[in-house]
Amino acid sequence: MGEESEKEEQKTEESEQAESTEELVEEIEEAAETLEREEEVAEALEEEVEIEEELPPAEEKVKRPSREEIEEEIVEERFYTIPLGKAWIAPPNKRAPRAIRIIKDFVKRHMKLEARVEGIEEEEPKRLIISNKVNERVWKRSIQKPPRKIRVRAAKDRDGNVTVYLAEGD
Numbered sequence: 097m098g099e100e101s102e103k104e105e106q107k108t109e110e111s112e113q114a115e116s117t118e119e120l121v122e123e124i125e126e127a128a129e130t131l132e133r134e135e136e137v138a139e140a141l142e143e144e145v146e147i148e149e150e151l152p153p154a155e156e157k158v159k160r161p162s163r164e165e166i167e168e169e170i171v172e173e174r175f176y177t178i179p180l181g182k183a184w185i186a187p188p189n190k191r192a193p194r195a196i197r198i199i200k201d202f203v204k205r206h207m208k209l210e211a212r213v214e215g216i217e218e219e220e221p222k223r224l225i226i227s228n229k230v231n232e233r234v235w236k237r238s239i240q241k242p243p244r245k246i247r248v249r250a251a252k253d254r255d256g257n258v259t260v261y262l263a264e265g266d
Contacts, residue, residue, distance in 0.1 A: 169253045170252065173249060173250070173251045174206070174249070174250050175248070175250075176247070176248055176249075177247050178198065178199055178245060178246050178247075178248060180198055180243060180244055180245055182198060183198055183242050184242075188239075188240040189239055191239060191240055191242050192234055192240075194242075195234050195243075196226070196231065196234055199230070199248070200226070203248075203250050203258060207252055207258045209222055209224055209256075210222060210256075222255070222256040222257055223257045224260070225257065225258070225259040225260065226259075226260045227261045227262065229261065230246070230248060230260055230261065230262050233246060233262055234246065247262075247263040248262060249262070249264070
């Protein structure tokens with residue numbers, strides 16, 4: 097019995113060694129395959145670079161003007177604290193929309209945004225644009241509880257359009 101158990105132990109040791117060598121061989125083969133793939137990718141990239149160098153430069157894409165460029169076009173800029181207390185006179189479910197209307201009316205009056213005259217047709221009517229941040233500030237506490245006042249920056253551009261931004265620091 098002792099001899100049989102020793103033979104079985106030797107067989108298991110031999111099989112374990114064979115399995116470990118097989119695993120090593122597989123790992124080496126996988127490493128060789130990945131190395132070949134990396135070399136192929138590197139060659140392909142080099143070919144692409146050479147192709148790109150041969151082609152004439154493409155036309156530049158048209159970029160949207162950045163905020164700095166937009167601000168350069170500003171003709172007039174003013175800061176206002178707009179009282180919104182009258183919005184609270186409205187029913188609770190109409191207060192935030194009324195606050196937005198109050199802001200529009202206030203800015204039209206103070207920035208001298210001209211109303212349309214029926215007899216005279218303009219090429220492009222002057223616009224009042226309220227930024228998303230101002231709108232979000234008014235609607236922050238839902239439709240029923242707009243702020244009592246809001247600090248804004250109104251900027252008029254060359255075309256006469258007025259954009260209302262939230263004042264910095266608020």
